[in-house]
Amino acid sequence: xxxKHVQPPRVINIEDLRRVAKRxxxxxxxxxxxxxxxxxxxxxxxxxxxxxxxxRPRCAVATSTCDLRTTLLGTSLSMPLILAPVGSSRLFYxxxxxxxxxxAETAGIAYTLSTLSGCALEDxxxxxxxxxxxxxxxxxxxxxxxxxxxxxxxxxxxxLVVTIDTPVAGLRxxxxxxxxxELLSRKFGLMLPFVSQFLLKPRWLASFLADxxxxxxxxxxxxxxxxxxYADVATALEQAMxxxxxxxxxxxxxxxxxxxxxxxxxxDARRAVDAGADALVVSNHGGRQLDGVxxxxxxxxxxxxxxxxxxxxxxxxGIRRGSDIVKALCLxxxxxxxxxxxxxxxxxxxxxxxxxxxxxxxxDLIRTLKLLxxxxxxxxxxxxxxxPADWLEATRR
Numbered sequence: 001x002x003x004k005h006v007q008p009p010r011v012i013n014i015e016d017l018r019r020v021a022k023r024x025x026x027x028x029x030x031x032x033x034x035x036x037x038x039x040x041x042x043x044x045x046x047x048x049x050x051x052x053x054x055x056r057p058r059c060a061v062a063t064s065t066c067d068l069r070t071t072l073l074g075t076s077l078s079m080p081l082i083l084a085p086v087g088s089s090r091l092f093y094x095x096x097x098x099x100x101x102x103x104a105e106t107a108g109i110a111y112t113l114s115t116l117s118g119c120a121l122e123d124x125x126x127x128x129x130x131x132x133x134x135x136x137x138x139x140x141x142x143x144x145x146x147x148x149x150x151x152x153x154x155x156x157x158x159x160l161v162v163t164i165d166t167p168v169a170g171l172r173x174x175x176x177x178x179x180x181x182e183l184l185s186r187k188f189g190l191m192l193p194f195v196s197q198f199l200l201k202p203r204w205l206a207s208f209l210a211d212x213x214x215x216x217x218x219x220x221x222x223x224x225x226x227x228x229x230y231a232d233v234a235t236a237l238e239q240a241m242x243x244x245x246x247x248x249x250x251x252x253x254x255x256x257x258x259x260x261x262x263x264x265x266x267x268d269a270r271r272a273v274d275a276g277a278d279a280l281v282v283s284n285h286g287g288r289q290l291d292g293v294x295x296x297x298x299x300x301x302x303x304x305x306x307x308x309x310x311x312x313x314x315x316x317x318g319i320r321r322g323s324d325i326v327k328a329l330c331l332x333x334x335x336x337x338x339x340x341x342x343x344x345x346x347x348x349x350x351x352x353x354x355x356x357x358x359x360x361x362x363x364d365l366i367r368t369l370k371l372l373x374x375x376x377x378x379x380x381x382x383x384x385x386x387x388p389a390d391w392l393e394a395t396r397r
Contacts, residue, residue, distance in 0.1 A: 011348075011356055014320045014341045021092075021347035024204055026197045028178040029091050033343045036287035037170035042295065043287030046318030049295035053327045054386045058373030066369045067376040068362070072312065072335050073159055073257040073278055075131045078108030079362055080325065080335035080377060083342050083354075084316050085135035085161065085261075090118025092347040094211035098127040100346055103354040105130030107362075112161055112337070113219075115139060115148065120218040125155035133259065135161040138240040139220050140228065142249070148219055149253045160254045161281075165262030167241040170289040247275040259314070264299055266306030269313075279312035279334075286317055286339055297328060298391050304332040305395035322364020329377060330385045 011017055022030050036043030068079040083104050089096035097119040104111035110131035113124050116139075125132060134152040138145045149160065179194070198205045216227035220236070228236060251258060257278040263269050264284055272280045282296045282303050296317035304313055315328045316337035328336050341361065345353030369375070372384055 011360075013360060014344060014357060017341075017344040017348050017353060017357055017360075020349070020353070021344045024201065024349075025092065025347050026194070026201050026204060028175075028180060028194060028197060029204075030347065031174040031178055032088070032172075032180065033086075033092065033340060033347060035172050035174035036291065037172055037289055038291035040287060040291065042284055042291050042293050045295040046284070046287055046297070047320060049297040049318060050321075050324045050327055052388050052391075053297065053331070055323075055327075055368075055372060056384055056386060057371055061373030063370045063373060063375045065375065066366045067378075068365060068369075070335060070377055072110070072314075073259075075110065075158060077110060077131070077335070079365060080329060080333075081358070081361060082110045082133070082314070082335060082337045083112060084337035084339035085112040085114035085133075085163075086339050086343050087114040087116035088118060089114075089343065089346060090211065090215055091208070092343060093350040094207050095119055095123075096346055096350075097124050099351045100342060100354050101128035101130070101132065103351050103358065104128065107355070107358045109358070110159075113157075115219050116217055117219060118215040118217070121148070121152055121157070122155050125157065131159075132157045133159040133161050135163060135261070136250070137163060137166065137220075137237070138242055138246065139217075139236045140222050141239075144220060144222060145250075146253055147221060149250070151219075153254065153256070157256075159257040159259055159278075160250070161259040161261050162242060162247065162250060162277075163261045163285075164242045164268075165264070165283065165285050165289050166237060169237045170285070170291070172288060244271055244275055247277070251276050261316075263303060264293060264296070266302045269303040269307045269311075273307050273311050277311060279314060280307075281314045281316055281337060282333070283316045283337075297331065300328065300331045300333060301387070301391055301395050319361075322361045322366070323368045325361065325365055326368045326372070326380065327385060329380045330382060331387065332382075 070077050070080045097117045101111040101124050105128040110133055112133040112135050114135050115137040134157040216229055218227045220228040222228055259279040260272040260277045261281040262283050263272055263280045282300050284293050284296055296315055300315055312334045314335050315333040319336055319338050325336050342354050342357045345357035
């Protein structure tokens with residue numbers, strides 16, 4: 001059933017879901033989803049990059065149906081969309097990771113569970129029989145990571161996503177201004193400033209408390225200490241840098257497909273191939289890490305030129321419409337990951353909001369294909385778009 005705050009006539013695009021989420025969530029929680037690093041230049045650029053690519057439609061072409069199906073890492077998907085890893089989703093909605101995974105299964109797409117999730121990976125796997133990927137940070141050290149890898153294998157996760165762009169947490173100024181560190185400290189005195197903010201969102205507060213309040217990270221079990229506390233995240237990330245050398249023992253521990261997420265240059269794309277990855281994600285962490293880097297769509301041609309068809313190339317960052325997905329596919333991406341688009345839906349209305357986000361993107365995708373004169377994803381290529389000339393310079397080097 002659609003949450004009463006999300007009525008179909010009003011929620012027609014992802015921005016509408018964003019507005020509903022902003023109304024439902026406390027500011028500190030909404031800004032955690034919505035914000036980026038430093039001046040948020042890259043956050044905005046990721047979205048604006050899609051405006052620079054324009055379509056070249058073939059008109060007077062009958063396209064009564066559109067085939068959105070694709071195969072990724074040997075798995076069939078109903079459309080070229082994966083729900084990206086979004087940490088702390090349980091803050092947005094009770095059992096948020098489980099809710100999102102169930103919706104992804106129903107939609108026929110893959111869901112990626114973050115290491116920094118409030119729900120245990122076994123619980124997520126128990127609630128969804130759809131394709132599940134596990135995103136790995138080396139938080140807690142090698143032994144802790146190996147334990148998580150074994151747990152993910154035993155639970156039935158089909159791919160391992162290794163994030164390489166987080167040697168330290170980005171400077172997310174909204175979080176600093178909102179006092180996220182104080183909130184996560186679990187010290188009553190430091191948390192007092194948030195009381196009024198939470199009381200202004202009584203429905204969220206009631207559901208948050210009913211779900212157990214501020215939870216631990218059950219996928220990061222520190223030997224001798226148990227699940228990691230929220231307050232320890234920043235310090236843990238600084239000690240969890242992934243090097244290319246680490247891909248060797250990770251590959252030995254994980255027999256399934258490995259996806260390297262956080263690739264942003266042709267050089268790193270070639271290193272991902274050399275490391276034995278099966279896929280890579282052109283990503284700048286949604287503009288939440290190093291601010292001032294180029295948008296991912298602009299870097300996609302360079303990455304593809306450097307690796308050709310030796311590896312499956314995915315893209316995330318800035319996708320808010322189905323037409324954005326089409327542009328990424330035209331430039332050579334095999335599929336895309338979306339994070340904020342579904343996180344807004346989760347924050348707005350739980351499973352109904354996530355389902356609405358996916359429905360919006362699917363409907364947009366079909367409509368865009370028909371307007372382009374394409375009956376399937378296989379018909380999309382560079383001839384369907386005009387791309388700024390300077391984006392292609394690196395492909396000619």
